[in-house]
Amino acid sequence: MSWKKAVPLNKPVKSRAREKVDLLIVNADELVTLSSETKKPRVGKQMRELGIIRNGCLAIKDGVIVAVGKTPEVTKIYRAEIILSANGKTVLPGFVDPHTHLIFAGSREDEFQMRVEGASYMEILSAGGGILKTVRETRKASVEKLADLGIKTLDTMLEHGTTSVEAKSGYGLTTKDEIKILEAARRVNQLHCINVVSTFLGAHAIPPEFKDNPNGYVNLILEDMIPKIAEKELAEFCDVFCERGVFNLEQTRRILVASKNYGLKPKVHADEMSMLGGAELAADVGAVSADHLLFSSVEGMKAMAEKGVVAVLLPAAAFSLMMGRYADARLMIDSGVPVALATDFNPNCLVENMQLVIAFACHFMRLTSAEAITAATINAAYAICRANEVGSLEVGKKADAVILDAPNHKFLGYHFGVNLVDKVIKNGRVVVDREKQDEMVLIRETE
Structure with missing residues (x-):
């Protein structure tokens, strides 16, 4: 026993x-x-x-x-x-904001009044305003000044719940000034608790000095800007404003393919003002995200869904443009496109608050609160390749x-x-x- x-x-x-x-x-x-x-x-x-x-x-x-x-x-x-x-x-x-133009100098409140009175975004740009006005101010600013302004903006974003952001260059449009902006973004990332992920957007507009030679500016981006920015490891992504009157499909493709060869992941400002085929191009080059997409075709959405390209939608930008049109988020979701949301914070759209972007997405694009939260957190994290860390x-x-x-x-x-x-x-x-x-x-x- x-x-x-x-x-x-x-x-x-x-x-x-x-x-x-x-x-x-x-x-x-x-x-x-x-x-x-x-x-x-x-x-x-x-x-x-x-x-x-x-x-x-x-x-x-x-x-x-x-x-x-x-x-x-x-x-x-x-x-x-x-x-x-x-x-x-x-x-x-914490909210993830995957599309901002964080680093710039100056403001454009006078152009806001012009839009109220009926001027279009592209009309203002063609007249030397818009992006080009901000370029003039940003070229005059020091790295220290740009970093201070960026930190002030991040303070406001943090107060409203944002803990990670993407930050684009694009208001320099010379090699020296694009590098300056990205160096300011790096400094801001070091000084502020918000994580800042940098994107090179030298192809944001054709600068005045290349007004009659846009392909010459494209060559500058390909032969000088991208190699130097890659060498200095100042950016993780490369973006292009693909739009009529800015960079066409062929130019966009050249820039994004070249940037991939230097290890930069592609993004595209696509189909914001017109149906140009930017969504299809984003899918074709394997972009991480295509952003704006107000005029994208059904075929473009299907192509994005097949390739897993994240649609970063910017309802605050559409609101500020006063076009009365928003991206068709419901069709994108029904088509299997992963949808993210962002502020598009820039001198034309001074919005730091992702809560307001969520409200705009619900009211103007008919997302449910749950869909909008998903778009502002985990899907937004995927749009900047940070979903393994945040979101x-x-x-x-x-x-x-x-x-x-x-x-x-x-x-x-x-x-x-x-x-x-x-x-x-x-x-x-x-x-x-x-x-x-x-x-x-x-x-x-x-x-």
Whole structure:
């Protein structure tokens, strides 16, 4: 007969000590995780699947998410000195803004009045205004001045919940000035807690000195700008404004193919003012994204869907152009195109607020709140090749999160014209706290 040592029923069982983390966010009415088993941008009905956890909790250590789940389950395992209650609130990933023209000098409020009075964007550009006006101001500015302006803009973006942005050049249009802008973007990325991903957009407009020789300017981009920018590793992407009166399809293709040979990933400003075939070209060259797309054809959308090109839609830009037309987001989603949203922050569209962009997407392009949130987080992260780091609240990703003073995600789009942000967490640190607004400091990385 074998005997087993009896365990007294009244002897307390010692529980395992809870692991200490840096930060716990607990009791969220909705924790919007955007988690997914498939490591691809969301398409179709997937864009409505937010992975919501009620009474949700995040555990954060060393700037990284270490646990996601219901509050009672996570807090059984983890403890922290800093605990943020999200009771009555919604927690979601920090917004990702995948299309901005962050670095520039000057403003164009006079042209806003011209648009109100009926002038078109292309008419203003043809008369030497628009992009070319900003080029004149930006060429005169120093790297330090441009960086200071960029940091000021990022402060406002951060207050509204944006934690990662893409930043294009394009207001220099000389090799020296394009490099200057990208150096300013690099400096801003080093100084500010928001992550800045740089795109070379030398093909933004034909500068006045090449007005009668546009192919000469294309050759300058191919033979001088791209090689030097690639050598200095100042940009990850190359973009082209493919439009009538700017860069045609053949010129766009030459620039993007050449940039790929130097390791720059292609993007395209496509079909913003007219149906030129930019969407089809984006698919053909294997672009990461095609942006704007107000006039894209059904064939172009199908081609993008087949190649997995992300459609970055910019409803605030369309709103500012006063054209009364927006990209057909519903057809894109129904066609299987992955859709992202961005501000298109630039001197013609001074919008830093992704919450407002989400509202515009809902009201003008008929996205649901869930689709718009997907487009402003995980799909936006795919549009800048950062989905392995940000865009969703999953174990192992950067702890970039926003706590909204709203009981559920549907308030994004529904309640607009205000800032719903209560707190912003960037790399595991509380960098915006509106409950302590009088003493709020926007924390910048100086390492």
